[in-house]
Amino acid sequence: MIRLICYLMGGKYMKAANFSYYEAKNIQDAIKIKANDEEAVILAGGQSLLPALNMRLSSPSCLIDISKISGLNDIIIDGDYLFIGALATHSDVMRNEIVSQKMPCLIDILKMVAHPAIRNKGTHGGSIAYGDPAAELPALAVATNAEIILSGQNGDRSINANDFYLGLFETAINQDEIVVGIKYPLLKQGQVFLFDEVCRRHGDYAMAGLIANIILSSNKVNDLKLVFFATGDKPDVADKTAKLFLQTGYDYDQLKNSLSSEIDFAGDLNSSSEMKLHLATILIKKIINKLEA
Amino acid sequence: MAANNTLSISFTVNGEKFNNVNVPSRQHLADFLRSQGFTGTHLGCEQGACGACTIEMDGKAVRSCLVLASQANGSDLKTVEGFDDKMMEQVKQSFLKHNAFQCGFCSPGMLMTTKEILLSKKKLTRDEIRSEISGNYCRCTGYQSIVDAIEECINEVN
Numbered sequence: 001m002i003r004l005i006c007y008l009m010g011g012k013y014m015k016a017a018n019f020s021y022y023e024a025k026n027i028q029d030a031i032k033i034k035a036n037d038e039e040a041v042i043l044a045g046g047q048s049l050l051p052a053l054n055m056r057l058s059s060p061s062c063l064i065d066i067s068k069i070s071g072l073n074d075i076i077i078d079g080d081y082l083f084i085g086a087l088a089t090h091s092d093v094m095r096n097e098i099v100s101q102k103m104p105c106l107i108d109i110l111k112m113v114a115h116p117a118i119r120n121k122g123t124h125g126g127s128i129a130y131g132d133p134a135a136e137l138p139a140l141a142v143a144t145n146a147e148i149i150l151s152g153q154n155g156d157r158s159i160n161a162n163d164f165y166l167g168l169f170e171t172a173i174n175q176d177e178i179v180v181g182i183k184y185p186l187l188k189q190g191q192v193f194l195f196d197e198v199c200r201r202h203g204d205y206a207m208a209g210l211i212a213n214i215i216l217s218s219n220k221v222n223d224l225k226l227v228f229f230a231t232g233d234k235p236d237v238a239d240k241t242a243k244l245f246l247q248t249g250y251d252y253d254q255l256k257n258s259l260s261s262e263i264d265f266a267g268d269l270n271s272s273s274e275m276k277l278h279l280a281t282i283l284i285k286k287i288i289n290k291l292e293a
Numbered sequence: 294m295a296a297n298n299t300l301s302i303s304f305t306v307n308g309e310k311f312n313n314v315n316v317p318s319r320q321h322l323a324d325f326l327r328s329q330g331f332t333g334t335h336l337g338c339e340q341g342a343c344g345a346c347t348i349e350m351d352g353k354a355v356r357s358c359l360v361l362a363s364q365a366n367g368s369d370l371k372t373v374e375g376f377d378d379k380m381m382e383q384v385k386q387s388f389l390k391h392n393a394f395q396c397g398f399c400s401p402g403m404l405m406t407t408k409e410i411l412l413s414k415k416k417l418t419r420d421e422i423r424s425e426i427s428g429n430y431c432r433c434t435g436y437q438s439i440v441d442a443i444e445e446c447i448n449e450v451n
Contacts, residue, residue, distance in 0.1 A: 043361075
């Protein structure tokens with residue numbers, strides 16, 4: 001998405017506009033500053049924010065750096081959930097024992113997120129909060145019905161990822177709130193998450209991607225949730241298409257018709273909306289092939 | 294509120310200590326390093342795609358165009374100028390032997406990525422090497438000679 005906007009702007013700027021920088025001592029400190037300055041922006045890993053600043057797509061008054069706050073990068077089992085602290089980097093998550101046991105698909109997904117040097121800095125919470133429609137993690141949060149934990153002036157609250165993404169880079173985060181962690185429900189009996197995406201070059205944003213939340217019983221797909229990314233302005237849930245698939249199995253034309261009525265496909269630099277529709281339909285087949293393998 | 298447009302930071306580059314250096318808050322680390330004379334760090338795209346500005350920050354490879362200089366306060370940085378240990382000398386010789394430098398623009402980032410590959414101790418196939426260096430653009434070599442050089446390094450180190 002960012003690449004598209006850069007292209008449209010003709011690469012006019014390459015250096016960030018002026019802003020002030022504030023290193024938050026703790027989360028309360030960061031919340032206080034953010035609550036009082038509606039143009040302030042939280043800086044975590046900065047791997048999506050800094051390109052946007054360099055291109056002057058965004059010119060905040062102040063960056064509130066939360067990256068040095070301790071205690072925000074825990075990865076733990078919390079009841080029936082896998083909790084990932086907002087500041088855990090993608091590299092931290094990929095190397096984590098608990099993640100590899102409880103949510104192996106997350107590691108497969110993160111392998112597709114940019115490159116090692118970017119994953120060393122980019123954070124889990126940052127990707128969730130930034131809400132890039134072409135990013136994998138927001139779609140994963142929606143597909144798994146994850147809970148997003150926000151800290152604000154009145155304490156913590158939790159919001160389901162299905163209610164979190166409102167539009168293009170638009171989320172339900174209030175002005176005084178900061179994402180502090182994400183809770184993924186642990187896998188139930190017979191449940192699998194499968195993921196696939198199509199992109200021109202390893203590590204680039206996908207042209208279209210799909211995360212499927214599948215419940216199997218006696219080797220048959222019993223329930224299915226399909227969440228597409230890089231297709232519209234936010235993670236796109238395709239419930240009607242999932243239901244159709246459960247009834248009729250894979251039929252390219254039928255599923256394509258259903259997807260086109262359900263998702264408002266938005267073309268970008270690499271692929272037109274028709275191409276994205278085609279790729280989204282094919283991705284269902286690719287996921288099913290993985291399931292059968 | 295102690296938010297500023299200019300900050301005073303202290304950090305280490307290749308073992309050399311810098312104390313209380315003034316830095317504009319909007320300046321990214323790659324520009325800042327170059328302004329301090331570390332011009333081995335190259336700037337290509339400034340949006341994290343090309344990999345030419347990759348440096349080591351507190352032991353991890355990062356894109357220095359995607360880190361603010363102000364974030365480097367207290368950090369231990371290593372740029373291509375500091376790649377003088379035995380392993381990196383060997384890597385440079387291997388790059389020279391296979392003509393993997395050519396114009397040299399991507400080389401600082403390529404060397405950094407090669408270092409990460411070697412430290413990971415993974416024995417990679419040529420395809421896997423291409424995948425590992427996919428975050429670094431080279432516009433001269435067609436990558437062939439770089440893959441040759443990295444393949445030789447992997448065989449020598451492991």
